[in-house]
Amino acid sequence: MSRDNDDIAGPLGDQLARLFAKTVTREALVAAEHNVFDAALWNEISEIGAALALAAESVGGAGLAWAQADGLLQLLGSQLPPVPLGETMLAAWVLGLAGIEAPAAPLAVAGALLQIDGDGCVSGDDALVSWAPQAQVIVAVAQGAGARQLVLLSTLDAELTPQRTLDRLPAARARFRGARPLQAVAAPAVLGETGLLAPLAVLRALQLAGSLSQVLALCIDYANTRSQFGKTIGKFQAIQHQIAELAELSAAAQVAAGYAARQLDGGDAAAAERGAAVAKIRAAASATRGAAIAHQVFGAIGTTDEHLLHYHTRRLWQWRDEAGSDGWWAERLGRQALAAGAAALWTGITASAP
Amino acid sequence: MSTAFHYPAFEIPRELDGLRREVRAFLAEASQGWSGWDIGHSWTGFDRAFSREVGRRGWIGMTWPRAYGGHERSALERYVVVEEMLAAGAPVGAHWVGDRQSGPLMLRIGSEAQKQRFLPKIASGEAAFCIGLSEPGSGSDLASLRSRATRVDGGWKLNGRKIWTTYASDCDFMIGLFRSQGTAEVDKHKGLSQYLIDLQSSGLEIRPIVDLTGEAHFNEIVFDDVFVPDESLVGRENEGWAQANAELAFERSGPDRYMSSFPLLPLSIDAVHAAGTADRLSARRIGEALADVVTLREMSLSILGQLAAGHMPAQEAALTKDLGTSFEQRLPELVREITDNAPVITEGDTLSEMQAYLVQSVPSYSLRGGTREIMRGIIARGLGLR
Numbered sequence A: 001m002s003r004d005n006d007d008i009a010g011p012l013g014d015q016l017a018r019l020f021a022k023t024v025t026r027e028a029l030v031a032a033e034h035n036v037f038d039a040a041l042w043n044e045i046s047e048i049g050a051a052l053a054l055a056a057e058s059v060g061g062a063g064l065a066w067a068q069a070d071g072l073l074q075l076l077g078s079q080l081p082p083v084p085l086g087e088t089m090l091a092a093w094v095l096g097l098a099g100i101e102a103p104a105a106p107l108a109v110a111g112a113l114l115q116i117d118g119d120g121c122v123s124g125d126d127a128l129v130s131w132a133p134q135a136q137v138i139v140a141v142a143q144g145a146g147a148r149q150l151v152l153l154s155t156l157d158a159e160l161t162p163q164r165t166l167d168r169l170p171a172a173r174a175r176f177r178g179a180r181p182l183q184a185v186a187a188p189a190v191l192g193e194t195g196l197l198a199p200l201a202v203l204r205a206l207q208l209a210g211s212l213s214q215v216l217a218l219c220i221d222y223a224n225t226r227s228q229f230g231k232t233i234g235k236f237q238a239i240q241h242q243i244a245e246l247a248e249l250s251a252a253a254q255v256a257a258g259y260a261a262r263q264l265d266g267g268d269a270a271a272a273e274r275g276a277a278v279a280k281i282r283a284a285a286s287a288t289r290g291a292a293i294a295h296q297v298f299g300a301i302g303t304t305d306e307h308l309l310h311y312h313t314r315r316l317w318q319w320r321d322e323a324g325s326d327g328w329w330a331e332r333l334g335r336q337a338l339a340a341g342a343a344a345l346w347t348g349i350t351a352s353a354p
Numbered sequence B: 001m002s003t004a005f006h007y008p009a010f011e012i013p014r015e016l017d018g019l020r021r022e023v024r025a026f027l028a029e030a031s032q033g034w035s036g037w038d039i040g041h042s043w044t045g046f047d048r049a050f051s052r053e054v055g056r057r058g059w060i061g062m063t064w065p066r067a068y069g070g071h072e073r074s075a076l077e078r079y080v081v082v083e084e085m086l087a088a089g090a091p092v093g094a095h096w097v098g099d100r101q102s103g104p105l106m107l108r109i110g111s112e113a114q115k116q117r118f119l120p121k122i123a124s125g126e127a128a129f130c131i132g133l134s135e136p137g138s139g140s141d142l143a144s145l146r147s148r149a150t151r152v153d154g155g156w157k158l159n160g161r162k163i164w165t166t167y168a169s170d171c172d173f174m175i176g177l178f179r180s181q182g183t184a185e186v187d188k189h190k191g192l193s194q195y196l197i198d199l200q201s202s203g204l205e206i207r208p209i210v211d212l213t214g215e216a217h218f219n220e221i222v223f224d225d226v227f228v229p230d231e232s233l234v235g236r237e238n239e240g241w242a243q244a245n246a247e248l249a250f251e252r253s254g255p256d257r258y259m260s261s262f263p264l265l266p267l268s269i270d271a272v273h274a275a276g277t278a279d280r281l282s283a284r285r286i287g288e289a290l291a292d293v294v295t296l297r298e299m300s301l302s303i304l305g306q307l308a309a310g311h312m313p314a315q316e317a318a319l320t321k322d323l324g325t326s327f328e329q330r331l332p333e334l335v336r337e338i339t340d341n342a343p344v345i346t347e348g349d350t351l352s353e354m355q356a357y358l359v360q361s362v363p364s365y366s367l368r369g370g371t372r373e374i375m376r377g378i379i380a381r382g383l384g385l386r
């Protein structure tokens, strides 16, 4: 995590933003919902080197920290490139931590913890793996006797049941029954009890934050353009205050997701999981209220297929529940707080010795 | 990406754990006699002896120059002390305004004589300050204020009324905003000046106002030809509006805008255990609150970092204040959701006392320091609406 990396993250983000602005058209979004993989976009992304942005330099990556790539990952939510770039970046990151070079292909990530037996065969079930139908490889964590293993699994060895989702992007339930992993190594220390669910939740939180910031920009633009009663609706205080609230929700999601990114970089599993919980709870709550505000501001036109708003709001509704919903993470975080007791609450928040 | 607001990360380094432990140890001792009702007051609890002790330990005016009684410590060190005080619900009210607002204002724009005279007294916990902005006819529309400063030989004569002035009856000094030129109707925010007023001055009458909890912490103040000398002008004549607004960025951005009811949260954990209801509902509610606290703390620290770097993050301060006060207002409701306590105030039962006080005081959190509607108006303007 050197200073130079900030100099990489900036230009890489700019390049991606330009690429997405050019390629993520309405047609591209529609095609993705019909299971057409955007190979041209993926090739351009690969050429830029974005897929390996978070992977260690020793395995051919750019070695960016999550905190440095924070803005870049938010682009995935603000510009909605319909490819598994976030998942692939995450997978390449975790593989890099384990000293493995990521396969040069779109990768899917299973958040659920699988099992690995004494013979090294993997079993288990993940109810929802985004992009699994279009990926050749799924990265997962499997619990063995004592140790957790990071495993690369071929989608050919999985029983995939495609799932319909609110974002209409490729996703499947993935079942493994004694699948032999392509590779298996000890899981990196930053992955705790929840395995890959924590970093996946951070990725979703960053995407939610990115989407909310774009929804905010769309709302501001619309409020300053749409006229009723002889003035732009942005002149009505009721609309102003709703958009102000949306800005608050968007800021909170952004800050919480950025916090979680830093906890992942810290390398401590408990802190990373806590960061993931905070980010997912906050970003999902922001998404819930934020989507409602956006639709209120846009009136009827915002509810149409023709309008672009739903490409954001359907993802907000999808992502808030993926990789653990806000309720799920809140329950986990709350149970930990209850178990630790009242005295540990503030010391935990300040991350300091009692 | 989004340029509407900016929250760069700002972290407290581990080196400050020692200071944190020192403050905690002090508070563990000092808090022995505090009731739930007391703790509920948080930074509006007024206790001069406590403030003097905090001053003696060097925890007021921490960042100010030594020449003015300060301690030349970092903004982060001050933040650690302040957030520990708030987490414990310590009665910091007697030095709060001076330390947070009046002192920094004087340091920025006060005269040398003002700095020498007042800053050491604030830092030692001896001089308590209050803020004289609101008037009976001017709340949110502060620029419509009518209380007037008239030039006389050697100074000004002040006439008019201030209201809602927190702890005026217990304080020593006020920094008040008065119209020094023109009229409210025509000139609005032009022609306002800030004065440093000794509350013992003759012609000044302070009338306590009892609030709905039964206590009198705010006051109405009548100014009848109150003379203030030349040297009491703060900053520049007729520049009071801009000065007071800059001051508000400090007032709106601190941890006191999200932690006022924080002590309820650990108590609710105890309560849930005692009642045997550590169930899914209570876990979820506590988990949500925890996520909010962590996020708000990050936001508040980020603003601190920006202020320390000399920026004026007014937009972020308004945004964070509105989120923060909503969170503070939520906590007593959270307690209701996860406990089934009867609405009685039982002496010695910390939770029942604190809950009772806070249920009655949280409505004011989105009024004081600028109302929720005013915050949202500021945010909307910053976003380019209107």
Ligand SMILES: Cc1cc2nc3c(=O)[nH]c(=O)nc-3n(C[C@H](O)[C@H](O)[C@H](O)COP(=O)(O)OP(=O)(O)OC[C@H]3O[C@@H](n4cnc5c(N)ncnc54)[C@H](O)[C@@H]3O)c2cc1C
Binding pocket: B130, B131, B132, B133, B134, B135, B138, B139, B140, B141, B163, B164, B165, B166, B218, B364, B367, B368, B369, B370, B371, B372, B373, B374, B377
């Ligand atoms: C506990 C407490 C302590 C205080 N301490 C101090 C102090 O020490 N010094 C001091 O000077 N003042 C103090 N105040 C006063 C505080 O600053 C004012 O209450 C606040 O500015 C609002 O003014 P107001 O109460 O007159 O309400 P009003 O301004 O009359 O507002 C009433 C309602 O109308 C809404 N409203 C007003 N204008 C608009 C608008 N343009 N758009 C939409 N809605 C609007 C408000 O948001 C509010 O909901 C304190 C207040 C409280 C509650």
